[in-house]
Amino acid sequence: MSTFIKDYIERETINRRNFLLATAAGMGAMAVPFAFGGGAARAAINDPAIAWSYRDRASAYWNSIVSGGEAFVESLGKPKESLVSLINEGSSEKSLADIKAFLAKTNGKCAIACDANDSPNARPVVEAVRDAGAYISTIWNKTDDLHPWDIGDNYVSHMTWSDEKPAEQTARILFEAMGGKGGVVHLGGIAANNPAIERLNGLKNALKDFPNIELLDAQPADWDTTKGTELMASFLTRFGDKIKGVHCANDNIAYGVIEALRAEGIEDMPIVAYDGNPEAVKLVMDGKLLATVFTNPHWGGGITAALAYYAATGAFKPSEEPKEHREFYGPTVLVTNKDAADFKAKYLDSVPAYNWKDFWGPSNGQIKYK
Amino acid sequence: MPRILTRENAIRWAPFLVLLALIVLFTALNPSFLSQRNFARIAIAAAPALMVAVGVTFIIVMGSIDLSMEGVVSLTAVLFCFLMLALGGTLASGGWIAIPVILTVGAAIGLVNGLIHVKLKIPSFMASLALGFVGTGAAILLTGGDIVKFNDPTFRALLTWRIFGFPLMVYVAGLCLVLAWFIQAHTRLGRYFYAVGGGEDLAHASGVQVQRVRMAGFALAGLFYAIAAILQVAKLGQAESVTGSNFMFMSITSVVVGGVALWGGIGGVWNTLVGVLIVAVINNGMVVIGLPDFLQAAVLGLLVIIAVILSTDRRSVAFVK
Numbered sequence: 011m012s013t014f015i016k017d018y019i020e021r022e023t024i025n026r027r028n029f030l031l032a033t034a035a036g037m038g039a040m041a042v043p044f045a046f047g048g049g050a051a052r053a054a055i056n057d058p059a060i061a062w063s064y065r066d067r068a069s070a071y072w073n074s075i076v077s078g079g080e081a082f083v084e085s086l087g088k089p090k091e092s093l094v095s096l097i098n099e100g101s102s103e104k105s106l107a108d109i110k111a112f113l114a115k116t117n118g119k120c121a122i123a124c125d126a127n128d129s130p131n132a133r134p135v136v137e138a139v140r141d142a143g144a145y146i147s148t149i150w151n152k153t154d155d156l157h158p159w160d161i162g163d164n165y166v167s168h169m170t171w172s173d174e175k176p177a178e179q180t181a182r183i184l185f186e187a188m189g190g191k192g193g194v195v196h197l198g199g200i201a202a203n204n205p206a207i208e209r210l211n212g213l214k215n216a217l218k219d220f221p222n223i224e225l226l227d228a229q230p231a232d233w234d235t236t237k238g239t240e241l242m243a244s245f246l247t248r249f250g251d252k253i254k255g256v257h258c259a260n261d262n263i264a265y266g267v268i269e270a271l272r273a274e275g276i277e278d279m280p281i282v283a284y285d286g287n288p289e290a291v292k293l294v295m296d297g298k299l300l301a302t303v304f305t306n307p308h309w310g311g312g313i314t315a316a317l318a319y320y321a322a323t324g325a326f327k328p329s330e331e332p333k334e335h336r337e338f339y340g341p342t343v344l345v346t347n348k349d350a351a352d353f354k355a356k357y358l359d360s361v362p363a364y365n366w367k368d369f370w371g372p373s374n375g376q377i378k379y380k
Numbered sequence: 381m382p383r384i385l386t387r388e389n390a391i392r393w394a395p396f397l398v399l400l401a402l403i404v405l406f407t408a409l410n411p412s413f414l415s416q417r418n419f420a421r422i423a424i425a426a427a428p429a430l431m432v433a434v435g436v437t438f439i440i441v442m443g444s445i446d447l448s449m450e451g452v453v454s455l456t457a458v459l460f461c462f463l464m465l466a467l468g469g470t471l472a473s474g475g476w477i478a479i480p481v482i483l484t485v486g487a488a489i490g491l492v493n494g495l496i497h498v499k500l501k502i503p504s505f506m507a508s509l510a511l512g513f514v515g516t517g518a519a520i521l522l523t524g525g526d527i528v529k530f531n532d533p534t535f536r537a538l539l540t541w542r543i544f545g546f547p548l549m550v551y552v553a554g555l556c557l558v559l560a561w562f563i564q565a566h567t568r569l570g571r572y573f574y575a576v577g578g579g580e581d582l583a584h585a586s587g588v589q590v591q592r593v594r595m596a597g598f599a600l601a602g603l604f605y606a607i608a609a610i611l612q613v614a615k616l617g618q619a620e621s622v623t624g625s626n627f628m629f630m631s632i633t634s635v636v637v638g639g640v641a642l643w644g645g646i647g648g649v650w651n652t653l654v655g656v657l658i659v660a661v662i663n664n665g666m667v668v669i670g671l672p673d674f675l676q677a678a679v680l681g682l683l684v685i686i687a688v689i690l691s692t693d694r695r696s697v698a699f700v701k
Contacts, residue, residue, distance in 0.1 A: 066520075067524075068516075236612075243424065
């Protein structure tokens with residue numbers, strides 16, 4: 011069935027809901043201006059189409075983002091298929107082209123959640139959305155000079171995660187497990203990636219308080235398990251017994267490090283990781299990993315879509331929100347052996363039901379630029 | 381007595397000499413490079429890559445190219461883990477059946493690749509690249525993007541059980557290499573690969589069923605990709621939709637660096653072994669001597685170019701495309 015016909019039938023069948031939502035949105039729009047002593051008219055879109063634009067489906071992280079987006083659209087009483095996936099496959103050109111196509115298809119009556127793939131791409135994306143009169147919330151990638159409040163209400167919000175502090179915490183846990191002395195190696199993400207830089211900086215911050223710990227070397231393992239094993243094996247040749255602990259930029263690399271050590275019969279090396287993937291949490295429970303950090307992609311995926319959607323419906327007006335509601339850090343949860351079982355029960359075994367109208371509850375303060 | 385220092389001999393042994401030179405260089409910069417432990421580490425890194433490279437060697441000798449390895453390795457690795465888990469999760473409890481099944485699946489994918497290439501007359505690079513994407517896509521679909529862990533200690537003995545300091549998987553790879561050499565040197569199919577690669581029209585005129593040889597070549601390559609997938613699972617204890625990534629560059633670079641000509645008919649699995657070792661030694665050595673990471677990609681590229689210059693007989697090449 012062509013998407014046109016499908017869309018048409020869908021439109022006809024959900025007219026009743028549209029009517030109710032429109033009424034609700036309209037009433038909200040009527041009420042709010044009075045609260046602020048009157049003002050600009052609301053640009054409410056009735057039942058905007060919702061899309062998530064992201065890299066790929068080949069990782070647990072992005073799957074979790076999408077699951078959050080789906081949970082959000084289901085909270086609106088829509089089937090989860092009504093969340094449109096715009097998969098850019100790591101191409102900024104495709105990211106922008108897909109978003110423009112979606113804007114054209116919906117005639118600007120849409121709300122978009124988006125990771126722009128790389129920082130420079132965020133500006134053309136949000137400008138295209140603004141010009142079409144649609145609404146967008148972004149995560150991770152944007153340049154430091156681009157702010158939602160400079161673009162206007164159509165650029166609802168930006169969320170990113172500050173990895174420096176949590177990576178510093180994992181480093182401290184690692185150093186304490188090493189007894190405060192010895193050599194440590196860092197296996198990083200793709201060298202130019204922001205989170206990779208921040209996670210290494212976190213390690214370096216912690217090093218200042220541990221004078222007897224030596225950072226032997228830090229090299230990129232490209233977020234990749236295979237690269238992680240091979241890099242770790244080479245580190246073992248270069249430093250041998252001097253390595254007393256391993257700081258990994260993500261869980262995938264840690265899986266590789268554990269295997270490289272297993273091949274050598276080393277079972278008790280202190281290792282810390284990042285991302286809080288289910289396998290890593292299990293390794294923390296088994297004592298193979300000391301710690302990992304969870305950034306709650308499910309909530310991030312849902313709330314980003316929710317912000318764009320409710321701004322589009324006129325449920326809130328972005329420019330009336332404080333700056334810390336336009337640019338903010340996402341939540342981070344440190345997972346250690348002590349709390350891994352509780353964490354698993356709370357976040358992994360069953361997905362918590364979030365209130366998608368509590369936009370900023372779990373967030374972590376306004377983004378700070380250096 | 382035949383002269384040893386002929387031009388042909390120099391070119392034949394050039395890749396091996398490059399390998400020796402690299403070992404000497406890295407040892408001079410950090411003596412711990414030249415240790416049995418480190419050679420075992422290089423061997424572990426090289427074993428799955430060697431199987432992929434051996435598979436594609438047959439194709440390149442035929443004068444075709446196969447770019448499906450990443451998708452095939454990912455898909456067979458994921459299927460292997462699923463099947464093992466479904467069969468009880470251990471080798472002992474009947475899980476061993478997964479091994480022949482996955483080898484067959486690999487060969488079947490290769491055969492489909494060959495059929496698309498030969499019957500639909502699509503250039504091999506296009507047919508195989510497309511099929512590789514299908515493989516990756518199927519792996520994503522099966523896993524939903526998640527990691528499939530498979531940690532049966534008996535199976536993982538491929539990595540953890542050492543004989544003379546080298547893990548079992550290195551010997552398995554060695555055996556498969558000998559098998560590949562046997563196919564190349566002592567079977568009719570092996571000789572036909574060279575005949576087709578050396579001059580397809582001539583081979584056809586001499587009664588070689590070129591189409592069948594091509595299909596058999598792709599099936600054989602698929603079989604070796606499946607072996608690589610099993611070794612990769614043994615090495616990492618997991619499979620996911622990106623398990624096969626990087627194998628395309630790694631394997632084709634290795635084959636060419638080892639002195640197998642991309643235009644077909646020249647070289648063989650021993651060249652490939654040397655080529656894989658050169659790339660693995662460079663990757664390991666750069667970290668061991670402490671080369672800054674931002675230089676590593678550039679140095680790898682330069683060394684590959686130098687190795688190819690030294691190991692190809694460019695005088696015998698009429699044109700390069």
